[in-house]
Amino acid sequence: MSQPTQHALVNVDEIEVVDGRTYENLEGWIPELASDEDLKAALEKAFDYRGDISLTFKSGEKVEAYIFNRSTGSSLANSYIQYFASNAPDKRKASYADIARIEFTGKDRAAGKHWEAWLKKYAEKKAAGETNIGLHPEALD
Amino acid sequence: MAVPISQMWTVATYVLKKKLSGQKKYPLVLMLEPLFRCNLACAGCGKVQYPPHILKKQLSPEECFAAVEECGVPMVSLPGGEPLLHPQIVEIVNGLIARKKYIYLCTNALELKKRIHEFTPSKYLTFSVHLDGQREHHDMSVCREGGYDLAVEGIKEAVKRGFRVTPNSTFFDGTDPNMVRAYFDEVMAMGVEGIVLSPGYSYDKAPDQQHFLGRAKSRRLFRAILSNRKKSWKFNMSPLFLEFLMGKADRNYECTPWGSPAYNIFGWQKPCYLLQDGYADSFKELMETTNWEGYGTASGNPQCANCMVSCGYEPTAVNHGFGSLSGFFAMAKAALFSSYKDKGALDLLNNHTTFAAQHDHFVKIDSIAAAPKLEETRA
Numbered sequence: 133m134s135q136p137t138q139h140a141l142v143n144v145d146e147i148e149v150v151d152g153r154t155y156e157n158l159e160g161w162i163p164e165l166a167s168d169e170d171l172k173a174a175l176e177k178a179f180d181y182r183g184d185i186s187l188t189f190k191s192g193e194k195v196e197a198y199i200f201n202r203s204t205g206s207s208l209a210n211s212y213i214q215y216f217a218s219n220a221p222d223k224r225k226a227s228y229a230d231i232a233r234i235e236f237t238g239k240d241r242a243a244g245k246h247w248e249a250w251l252k253k254y255a256e257k258k259a260a261g262e263t264n265i266g267l268h269p270e271a272l273d
Numbered sequence: 274m275a276v277p278i279s280q281m282w283t284v285a286t287y288v289l290k291k292k293l294s295g296q297k298k299y300p301l302v303l304m305l306e307p308l309f310r311c312n313l314a315c316a317g318c319g320k321v322q323y324p325p326h327i328l329k330k331q332l333s334p335e336e337c338f339a340a341v342e343e344c345g346v347p348m349v350s351l352p353g354g355e356p357l358l359h360p361q362i363v364e365i366v367n368g369l370i371a372r373k374k375y376i377y378l379c380t381n382a383l384e385l386k387k388r389i390h391e392f393t394p395s396k397y398l399t400f401s402v403h404l405d406g407q408r409e410h411h412d413m414s415v416c417r418e419g420g421y422d423l424a425v426e427g428i429k430e431a432v433k434r435g436f437r438v439t440p441n442s443t444f445f446d447g448t449d450p451n452m453v454r455a456y457f458d459e460v461m462a463m464g465v466e467g468i469v470l471s472p473g474y475s476y477d478k479a480p481d482q483q484h485f486l487g488r489a490k491s492r493r494l495f496r497a498i499l500s501n502r503k504k505s506w507k508f509n510m511s512p513l514f515l516e517f518l519m520g521k522a523d524r525n526y527e528c529t530p531w532g533s534p535a536y537n538i539f540g541w542q543k544p545c546y547l548l549q550d551g552y553a554d555s556f557k558e559l560m561e562t563t564n565w566e567g568y569g570t571a572s573g574n575p576q577c578a579n580c581m582v583s584c585g586y587e588p589t590a591v592n593h594g595f596g597s598l599s600g601f602f603a604m605a606k607a608a609l610f611s612s613y614k615d616k617g618a619l620d621l622l623n624n625h626t627t628f629a630a631q632h633d634h635f636v637k638i639d640s641i642a643a644a645p646k647l648e649e650t651r652a
Contacts, residue, residue, distance in 0.1 A: 144487075144570045144578045144579070145488045145489060145492075145525075146489050147487030147488050147489055147578060147579060148487045148489050148490045179551075182322040182323065183324060198324055198326070198327050200552060201539065201540070201551050201552040203551065214539075214552065216326065216327060216330070216538075218324065218326045221330075223539075223540075238324055241322040241323055241324060242322040245314075245316055245317070245322065247316045247317050249316065250316035250416050254413070254416075263418070264418050264419060265418050266314075266416055266417035266418055266420070267313075267314040267315070267316065267416040267417065268314055269310075269311060269312060269314045270314075270325075272310075272328055272329055273325070
């Protein structure tokens with residue numbers, strides 16, 4: 133399991149405002165997996181990604197899945213991910229050692245949904261004379 | 274204090290039993306997320322950004338009951354997503370009531386008025402209605418004009434039918450404390466049992482807002498809001514947690530991340546309700562395999578640096594209040610002397626623009642202008 137990064141010695145009680153983290157646009161990314169470290173780093177990003185990932189296993193099987201957990205051990209063989217495939221109801225587990233290719237194919241569901249984007253949209257709609265302005269959840273089908 | 278005696282007694286005896294048995298780490302409230310689906314699309318929400326096949330999944334009532342029994346908590350919070358979208362939410366609630374668990378059903382209340390007849394009033398059931406301020410501010414906060422009116426209709430109907438109701442508010446950078454105090458007057462006049470509040474938190478995997486309240490600003494904000502209290506205001510929270518938010522001396526609490534464990538379709542969330550650093554398949558595994566020392570402000574973990582959120586710090590306050598004589602006397606004092614007179618806080622109220630200097634989240638709707646393109650960020 134990844135360990136949290138320690139930050140420099142600051143008194144957190146004196147912090148006035150906390151900045152957000154820089155957004156990383158990963159949609160469409162296909163990482164090169166030249167080494168074990170590449171694979172581990174890519175799966176860590178896949179775990180953070182708010183969209184589906186296409187996984188190709190060394191067996192040739194291909195799965196579109198949402199990766200919700202990862203656990204890293206001393207080797208690829210004892211490291212694993214857990215995921216929900218988009219076409220199956222149950223949780224699945226796969227060893228890092230069985231993964232051949234990772235593609236960030238699914239839509240990033242977190243992208244562009246920050247507060248400032250809402251203010252901008254609101255202002256535009258208001259200026260256009262719209263009423264009952266709001267953001268609505270995306271359709272599930 | 275607005276929390277009923279029977280609930281306080283249940284929690285107090287639970288904490289004392291744990292203390293007497295020598296158990297150091299134990300949960301107080303299960304954050305049971307039966308689904309992530311929601312009928313709002315609030316900007317910056319860290320709970321609903323998932324692919325459709327994940328949003329369609331939900332916990333069964335049996336899975337909910339098993340999780341509650343596995344961790345043994347006296348209280349269960351049902352957030353989400355929007356729990357009222359779960360087709361078996363009534364069965365889940367009734368099953369938890371039958372198990373004598375104190376439930377906080379967290380809802381945006383868009384559907385509450387329509388669905389309220391399906392529920393039965395009980396001392397075990399509280400509707401915790403998401404309300405982030407007065408009409409204009411709440412509507413902006415939930416990104417839906419009309420959201421406030423629907424929520425208030427739901428609150429009034431629930432109160433009329435004899436349910437316990439607590440508005441639940443999150444305050445972000447830019448909040449005007451005078452607005453919050455006027456909002457307190459408004460909701461207490463609706464007949465709610467008490468108010469629940471918390472500072473906002475930058476979710477680890479959510480679309481980000483550019484800035485969040487740091488601890489120094491949070492303490493000033495809550496000192497301004499919660500000092501010089503009106504007698505009519507009641508809070509459905511530990512008074513010691515409120516003192517922690519206000520930055521009172523002796524309330525320099527550390528986080529208790531295991532105090533409010535979260536369970537959802539992925540399993541038991543590590544390490545807490547807000548951070549998602551992985552999942553465990555059982556509560557035992559969660560407790561035994563999470564690197565607890567890696568979280569909280571003392572750990573130096575930057576993800577915890579700005580957090581003063583109730584799910585981590587209220588369990589600390591409750592354990593202090595019911596688990597030690599000094600804490601118990603502090604709670605008694607807070608109940609007897611609840612006005613918190615503070616001239617400095619009045620000065621803060623009169624100079625509230627200090628809270629909105631950089632980033633106006635609670636802007637007047639009419640004053641919003643089209644913003645230049647902003648670099649996208651993500652926490």
